[in-house]
Amino acid sequence: MAQVSIGDREFVSEFDRETAVSLRAPGVYDTRLFPGWTVMNVVNGGYLLAVMGRALGEALPHSDPFAVSAHYLTPSVPGPAVVRTETLRTGRTLSTGQASLFQTGEDGGEVERIRFLASYGDLDALPDDVRTAAKPPGIPPRERCVSTADGPAPEGDFAILDRLAMRIDPATVGWAVGEPSGRGEMRAWFELADGRAPDPLSLLFTVDALPPTSFDLGLRGWTPTVELTVHVRCRPAPGPLRVAITTRNLAGGFLEEDAEVWDSADRLVAQSRQLARAPRP
The missing domain is CATH 2.40.160.210 (Acyl-CoA thioesterase, double hotdog domain)
Known part of the structure; x- marks a missing residue:
């Protein structure tokens, strides 16, 4: 986890602490969704991606997300959750896997909240060649x-x-x-x-x-987000x-x-x- 320094103290950042996952079994990670990342009492979709992205990054041989596509099935709420991952393919430069996040529903059974498919690689290994017409947004100081x-x-x-x-x-x-x-x-x-x-x-x-x-x-x-695709x-x-x-x-x-x-x-x-x-x- 990333360390943040303040004066002579170091501590794990809030973001890393509250997106942490714990390995329960091969491909299965326990986590907790924190109430500080909610919008109208529903857990933010980007925060959920970070939680699941951390779990899948630990499950795959590559750790950097390249492309993620997620479908939001039911609203997530603060509390315990479990992320189940599956490795679909591993290659020299890219690995692909999928993950689903579950919470306990009102009837006591598991409810799938979000499912995503992602490819991971090594961003530091990418070539330096950049050809783009894109320009930074014109935001005032x-x-x-x-x-x-x-x-x-x-x-x-x-x-x-x-x-x-x-x-x-x-x-x-x-x-x-x-x-x-x-x-x-x-x-x-x-x-x-x-x-x-x-x-x-x-x-x-x-x-x-x-x-x-x-x-x-x-x-x-x-x-509410229905589907979200991210390219890093x-x-x-x-x-x-x-x-x-x-x-x-x-x-x-x-x-x-x-x-x-x-x-x-x-x-x-x-x-x-x-x-x-x-x-x-």
């Missing part, structure tokens, strides 16, 4: 952006905000004062509140940590991340969200797309 503590408290329970040191682009925060832009955009400087440096595992959380773009469309309320492109440099999320099409009660995550070295380190259910008016 951090001191000119809006802290989540600066604005009015969002409606409902957003315990996850205490885990984040996030500063939102003023151009995408009008929804907080009843003036959404209608463009379906969200941009922010992003760090974990405990100072933990970003890494491939935390990127699985980062892509789903900002307020949903539905807020910028004037729709408030829970926006390189190991992020230390320092704050820049995250940009957009949606171009809300139709039939569903919307897509495309996210890009850029590191302090101006590199595109992660991309994602998710399908989410739009809040009901």
Whole structure:
């Protein structure tokens, strides 16, 4: 687990402590989902990916997530959980596996909450050749952006905000004062509140940590993820991340969200797309 230094003390970061898994049997990991990572009393989807990503990374011979595709079957709640993994293929540069997270349901039986399929590799072994038309998002300097503590408290329970040191682009925060832009955009400087440096595992959380773009469309309320795919492109440099999320099409009660995550070295380190259910008016 990552160590965070404060003065002359070192401790395991909150993120690592609360995404930890414990091997019970080959391919089976016990874990606990913590209430500090909830949105409206439901566990955040990116946090769930990090928990499952840690378990599968321990089960496979490669430890860095490259591509993850997850389907959210039932809402997860704080409390005990078990992750069951299966290795599907191991190769020289990539390994592929699948994982499911289960919790005990009201009837005492196991309920599957989320299932994902993922390929893992070694990000440090990738070639340096980069050919891209992508550019970092145009976010104002951090001191000119809006802290989540600066604005009015969002409606409902957003315990996850205490885990984040996030500063939102003023151009995408009008929804907080009843003036959404209608463009379906969200941009922010992003760090974990405990100072933990970003890494491939935390990127699985980062892509789903900002307020949903539905807020910028004037729709408030829970926006549950149906499916989320993440591509981790390189190991992020230390320092704050820049995250940009957009949606171009809300139709039939569903919307897509495309996210890009850029590191302090101006590199595109992660991309994602998710399908989410739009809040009901």
